[in-house]
Amino acid sequence: MFKILEKQEIAPNIYKMAIEAPRVARSAQPGQFVIVRVGDKGERVPLTISDYDKERGSVTIVTQTIGVSTKKICALNEGEYLHAFAGPLGLPSEFIKEDIEELRKKRILFVAGGVGAAPVYPQVKWLHENGVEADVIVGAKSGEMLIMEDELRAVAGNLYIATDDGSVGFHGLVTNLIADLIENQGKVYDEVIAIGPMIMMKFVTLTTKKYNIKTIVSLNTLMVDGTGMCGACRVTVGGKTLFACVDGPEFDGHLVDFDEAMRRQGMYKSLEARANEHADHTCKIGLGK
Amino acid sequence: MANKIPRVPVREQDAKVRATNFEEVCYGYNIEEAQLEASRCLTCKNPKCVDMCPVSIDIPSFIDEVAKGNFAEAASIIARDSSLPSVCGRVCPQEVQCEGACILGIKKEPVAIGKLERFVGDWSIENGGVKCEKAPDNGYKVAIVGSGPAGLACASDLAKLGYGVKIFEALHKVGGVLEYGIPEFRLPKDKIVAKEVENVKRLGVEIETDTIVGRTVTIDELIDDEGYGAVFVGSGAGLPKFMGINGENYNGVVSANEFLTRANLMKAYDDEYDTPIYVGNRVVVIGGGNVAMDAVRTAKRLGADAHIVYRRSEAELPARVEEVHHAKEEGINFQMLTNPIEVIGDEKGWVKSIKCVQMELGEPDASGRRSPVVVAGSEFEIECDVVIMALGTSPNPLIVSTTEGLDANRWGCLVANEETGATTRPGIFAGGDVVTGAATVILAMGAGRKAAKAIDEYIRNK
Numbered sequence: 001m002f003k004i005l006e007k008q009e010i011a012p013n014i015y016k017m018a019i020e021a022p023r024v025a026r027s028a029q030p031g032q033f034v035i036v037r038v039g040d041k042g043e044r045v046p047l048t049i050s051d052y053d054k055e056r057g058s059v060t061i062v063t064q065t066i067g068v069s070t071k072k073i074c075a076l077n078e079g080e081y082l083h084a085f086a087g088p089l090g091l092p093s094e095f096i097k098e099d100i101e102e103l104r105k106k107r108i109l110f111v112a113g114g115v116g117a118a119p120v121y122p123q124v125k126w127l128h129e130n131g132v133e134a135d136v137i138v139g140a141k142s143g144e145m146l147i148m149e150d151e152l153r154a155v156a157g158n159l160y161i162a163t164d165d166g167s168v169g170f171h172g173l174v175t176n177l178i179a180d181l182i183e184n185q186g187k188v189y190d191e192v193i194a195i196g197p198m199i200m201m202k203f204v205t206l207t208t209k210k211y212n213i214k215t216i217v218s219l220n221t222l223m224v225d226g227t228g229m230c231g232a233c234r235v236t237v238g239g240k241t242l243f244a245c246v247d248g249p250e251f252d253g254h255l256v257d258f259d260e261a262m263r264r265q266g267m268y269k270s271l272e273a274r275a276n277e278h279a280d281h282t283c284k285i286g287l288g289k
Numbered sequence: 290m291a292n293k294i295p296r297v298p299v300r301e302q303d304a305k306v307r308a309t310n311f312e313e314v315c316y317g318y319n320i321e322e323a324q325l326e327a328s329r330c331l332t333c334k335n336p337k338c339v340d341m342c343p344v345s346i347d348i349p350s351f352i353d354e355v356a357k358g359n360f361a362e363a364a365s366i367i368a369r370d371s372s373l374p375s376v377c378g379r380v381c382p383q384e385v386q387c388e389g390a391c392i393l394g395i396k397k398e399p400v401a402i403g404k405l406e407r408f409v410g411d412w413s414i415e416n417g418g419v420k421c422e423k424a425p426d427n428g429y430k431v432a433i434v435g436s437g438p439a440g441l442a443c444a445s446d447l448a449k450l451g452y453g454v455k456i457f458e459a460l461h462k463v464g465g466v467l468e469y470g471i472p473e474f475r476l477p478k479d480k481i482v483a484k485e486v487e488n489v490k491r492l493g494v495e496i497e498t499d500t501i502v503g504r505t506v507t508i509d510e511l512i513d514d515e516g517y518g519a520v521f522v523g524s525g526a527g528l529p530k531f532m533g534i535n536g537e538n539y540n541g542v543v544s545a546n547e548f549l550t551r552a553n554l555m556k557a558y559d560d561e562y563d564t565p566i567y568v569g570n571r572v573v574v575i576g577g578g579n580v581a582m583d584a585v586r587t588a589k590r591l592g593a594d595a596h597i598v599y600r601r602s603e604a605e606l607p608a609r610v611e612e613v614h615h616a617k618e619e620g621i622n623f624q625m626l627t628n629p630i631e632v633i634g635d636e637k638g639w640v641k642s643i644k645c646v647q648m649e650l651g652e653p654d655a656s657g658r659r660s661p662v663v664v665a666g667s668e669f670e671i672e673c674d675v676v677i678m679a680l681g682t683s684p685n686p687l688i689v690s691t692t693e694g695l696d697a698n699r700w701g702c703l704v705a706n707e708e709t710g711a712t713t714r715p716g717i718f719a720g721g722d723v724v725t726g727a728a729t730v731i732l733a734m735g736a737g738r739k740a741a742k743a744i745d746e747y748i749r750n751k
Contacts, residue, residue, distance in 0.1 A: 002499075023505045037461055043555065043563040044461070068563055084461040086499040224555065224564070227459050227501055228685050229469070229527040230547035234538055241531065241538060246687070260538055263638040267540045268565040 002085035005058055007078050010147045011140075013065045014115060015074045016050070021085045022057030030123040031093030031218065031250050034059065035226040037084035038072040045069045046223045046245075048195075049088060050118035050148075051125075059085070062118035062147065089226045090249045093123055093193075094216070100130055108134040109181075109189040109213075110156075111174050111204050113196025114141075117148040119218060120195050125155045133157035135187070137177055139196065143168035174200065175207045182211055189213050194253060198265060202258035209254055217253035219244045222265060235261050296398035297326040304618035308589050311473045311558055314615055315379070318401075320358075323408040327356035329393065330400045337390035338402060343735030344442065346370045348387055348402055355405055364413040367406065368421045371734065372445040372488045373438065375414060375481045376467060378407025381731045382609050414484045423492055424451035429748050432457060432517040434502045434688065437465020438730040439523030439721025441489050442737030443744075448492035450745050455517075456494060459501040462554060465525055466722075467730070469554040470546075472583050474590070478553070503687035508695075508717060518751065519716050519744045522688055522703060523737055526722035530680040532575070536632030537678075541569060541640035545576070545584040545679035552587050568593045569674030573643055575629055576679030577601065580727075582612040584677045585621050593675070595621050600628040600648050600661045624671070626650070626661065632676055642670040684723045692717070702726055710740030711747075718744055 003020040010016045024034060033048045051060035065071045076082070095103055108127070112120040117138050127134050136156040140146040142165045153159045161169030162177040170177045174196075181187040192215040194204040201217040208215040221233040221244040233244035238255035242248065300316040301307075307314055318326060330352040338348045347366050354363035367374045383389070383403035391399030413419045431447050433440045436458040444454045462468045464482045476482060490496065502508060502524070511517045529544035531537050548566070551557040555564035572588040574581050577599035589595040597616070599606060602625050606613055617623070631644040647667035650659040689697045696704045696713040703712055703719040710718040720736025722728055 023500065027505055039563075041556070041562040072563075084499045086459065086461070086501060086505070088504055089501065224547060224550050225460060225469075225527075227504075227527070228687070229529070230550050231529045231531070231544040232547050234531075236538060246685075260638070263540060264538065268567060 001081040001083065004076055004078055004080050004082065007076070010062070011145050013074070014062065014145075014147055015065075016060060016062050016118075017073075017076075018053075018058045018060045019082060019085055020057060021059045024059050024085065024087050025052045025054050025057050028052040028059060028088040029092035029096060030126045031096075031119070032088035032090050033119075033226070033249060034061065034085055034087030035089060035223070036061065036073060036082055038069065038076065038082060040083060042072060042083060043069045044084065044224055044226065045073065046089070046220070046226050048119035048218065048220070048249075050121055052122065059087075062115055064115045086226070090245060091247070093126075093250060095123075096126065103127075103130070104132050106132070106190045107188055108132070109178070109187075109192045110134055110136040111139070111178065111192060111194040111196070112136065113139045113174055113194075113200040114145070115147065116194075116196030116200070116218075117152065120193070121148050121151055121155075123193065124152060128155035135189070136160065137162060137174050137181075139163070139174035139177070139200070140168075141165065173203070175203050178204065178207050191216070193217075198258060198262045201253060202262070205253035205256070205258070215253040216250050217256060218249045219251060219256070219261060220249070220265075221261065222267060234264070294325065294329050296329070296401055297322050299401070299404050304615075304620075307474065308619040311590055313477055314474050317411060318404055318408045323355055323405060324358060326401050327352045327405055330356070331392060333392060337392065338387040341386045341390040343386070343731045344370045344738055346406070351409060352400065352402070352405055355409060360409060360412045361416070361419075363409045364419045365421070367409055368419045368488070370738075372441060372492075373410075373485045373730075373734065374406045375410030375485055376438075376476060377731055377734070378403050378405070378410055379476050379481070380471060380729075382729060384610065386731070410485070411481075414481070418484075418488055418491060421449065421488075421492060423449050426453065427451035429453065429518045430455070430516055431744055431748075432508075432511045432515070432520045434508070434520065434522045435459075435465055435524040435721075435723075436463040436486075436496055436498075437467065437523060437525050437721065437733065439525070439723075439733035439737040440465070440521065441486065442734035443521045443523060443720065443741045444494045444737075445489050445492055446738050446741035447744060448489075448494045450741070452745075452748075454494045456496045457500045457502050457506070458496060458498045459524075460554065461498050463496050463498060469550045470580065470583070472549065472553055472587050474586070475583065501687070503691040508688065508692045512716065518748045519718065521710070521737070521740050521744060522712070522717065522719040522723055523721045523733065524685060524688055524723045525733075526682040526684045526702075526727045528683045528685050528701075529678065530682065531678055532629065532680060534629060534631050536634055536640075539632055539634035539640045540638055541567065541674055542632055542676045542678065543567075545574070545580045545677050546682065548584050548677050549580070549587065552591075558587075558591055566591065567675065570594060571673040572596065572675040572677060573598050573671055573673040574677040574679055575599075576681075577606040577608055578679060578681070579608045579612055581679035582608045582616050584679050586616055586619060588675070588677070589619055589621060596624055596671070596673070597621060598624045598627045598629060598643070598645065598671070600626065601658065602626055602650060605658050628661065628663070629676075630668070633670065640674055640676055642672045643676055644668060644670050682722075682727045684726070688723075700726060708739060709743035710736060711743060716747065718747075
């Protein structure tokens with residue numbers, strides 16, 4: 001059992017929780033995820049790590065209520081417990097192994113969409129702590145749905161905001177903003193790291209392909225165990241089948257077959273919809289429109 | 290004459306009924322049946338059955354106690370060598386082990402050793418568990434990676450010797466393949482697995498779940514920071530294999546590991562549980578081993594028209610005869626000498642059929658089995674909406690990749706001494722599927738016991 005130390009609603013239906021998990025906190029690195037389980041009948045849900053405090057022994061996750069399980073997670077309060085909190089899983093971000101001097105010369109742009117801002121944060125923070133200033137684009141449907149702005153501003157080089165409705169920052173999609181930065185603002189990037197909904201990552205990779213910028217994506221596929229056992233997370237990368245849980249979750253975005261990944265992500269949609277039937281969720285991120 | 294009595298048949302759930310539920314297939318013996326069957330044992334002076342038991346249970350002695358009605362004594366005799374009699378009585382391939390060596394089997398049917406072991410284990414569970422002698426705490430700690438059969442056996446033996454033992458389990462439930470792999474209808478989880486795990490805990494063994502060794506904590510951290518004097522790796526063979534044919538990533542193609550983990554570990558067959566499982570109308574399971582049988586019988590119980598597709602003939606099926614027999618009774622269709630070459634999908638990317646070729650048996654291969662050869666021009670399609678790949682598994686590379694000096698062979702199996710489980714790193718021992726590749730529960734337990742003995746010697750000589 002893993003205690004919820006803090007809980008905060010950071011946007012409508014999006015919650016940030018700090019979980020007491022000393023072993024996970026001690027081993028966590030940027031880019032990794034955890035498997036969370038609520039109740040003794042709950043699913044194993046993969047969630048990216050959005051922060052960790054090794055001294056306090058806590059790990060932070062950000063969850064948006066989308067399905068039955070994420071709703072159950074978000075319904076828990078401070079002082080209550082998660083049944084499972086296993087990790088850190090997956091490979092850490094590649095850059096943590098790079099030569100730090102080489103890394104400092106690199107011009108890196110992070111592109112976060114929706115709750116993707118959460119897993120972007122520990123990466124930008126790690127780089128900042130190691131003397132690398134990376135630029136960050138955070139995209140959201142509206143200003144109201146924008147998350148982690150202050151945290152990211154504290155560790156990013158330049159922080160750019162894009163909203164679909166133009167209520168805050170750049171009016172448009174993150175892909176439009178990438179093009180604007182490069183074409184109109186004279187920005188040059190050696191690497192892009194994009195984390196967000198599958199469809200956003202697909203279009204970011206199409207955009208960066210045009211500019212020939214290496215792009216890393218973090219794939220939020222279906223998973224059961226998260227340790228390499230089930231293969232539910234199979235993705236095709238460069239023509240090869242890989243497991244997002246153990247070979248990823250980060251991959252070279254230009255090699256990922258996104259259409260297949262999105263199709264596979266929807267494999268249990270009809271079953272989920274049935275489970276969700278009586279739930280009162282209204283989608284605020286534009287899905288199902 | 291004791292051996293004039295025919296082998297006592299075991300009662301089973303009706304095939305038509307059980308094909309629609311997850312209740313156990315076999316009911317096991319009641320007291321009268323068990324005592325009658327036990328009375329058939331000749332109590333050989335030189336018992337061949339014991340030699341064939343990978344954990345060397347004193348079979349004639351426990352059976353003798355069953356015959357006399359001393360069930361608690363029978364349980365204590367088994368407990369000296371195994372903490373999992375109810376599990377092993379259900380899933381061991383007795384026909385090629387103890388029962389295969391039974392003298393009675395030469396002219397008649399062997400003693401039903403497995404069913405008797407199961408009876409004793411179940412009796413013991415119902416009567417509050419078994420008492421087991423345990424040496425006083427010797428002050429040394431041993432870490433066990435994985436709570437499957439190998440880890441549980443190793444942990445039990447070390448705890449009996451007085452070691453402080455802690456098992457680290459990656460999943461949220463204890464038992465490894467007993468939990469995620471073997472279905473409820475063959476091995477009940479709460480009623481049997483959890484109870485026998487309690488036997489192990491009663492010996493003082495601690496179990497920490499949700500801890501992935503290699504990720505949450507490394508073996509080196511366990512040794513250097515947490516003071517474990519030795520580590521036993523029994524992490525199993527959990528990585529599924531796929532065929533590498535076209536269309537394998539269509540929606541509806543899953544590994545047997547995924548299908549069974551959803552059904553067994555996550556109890557997706559029960560509406561009260563959140564994890565979904567997709568069964569479709571027509572399921573094709575590729576493979577002929579015990580895992581393939583478990584998957585196809587699970588699919589059948591979930592309402593599918595369920596088929597086995599296997600490239601050799603029935604004689605070569607690696608599954609236990611009993612499992613194949615049960616599957617057939619339940620209405621599973623067996624399509625032998627058939628090999629898939631491509632999964633065909635519909636316009637939305639879901640499986641709609643599987644393209645196969647007919648095979649015929651050629652010359653025996655290195656394993657002695659006749660290898661299948663493609664019949665030219667025999668391509669045909671089998672319509673289906675789910676394809677389950679049950680092609681075997683290999684060890685997870687996580688521990689090797691995070692532990693310096695620990696060698697694996699080209700199949701990813703840990704290199705370990707067969708007698709001691711000693712790996713290429715002093716102080717680290719291994720056994721079970723992580724060393725042999727996918728095998729049986731009992732072989733893993735045997736390896737765990739050998740390693741426990743070697744770990745004891747290693748620590749005492751340190």
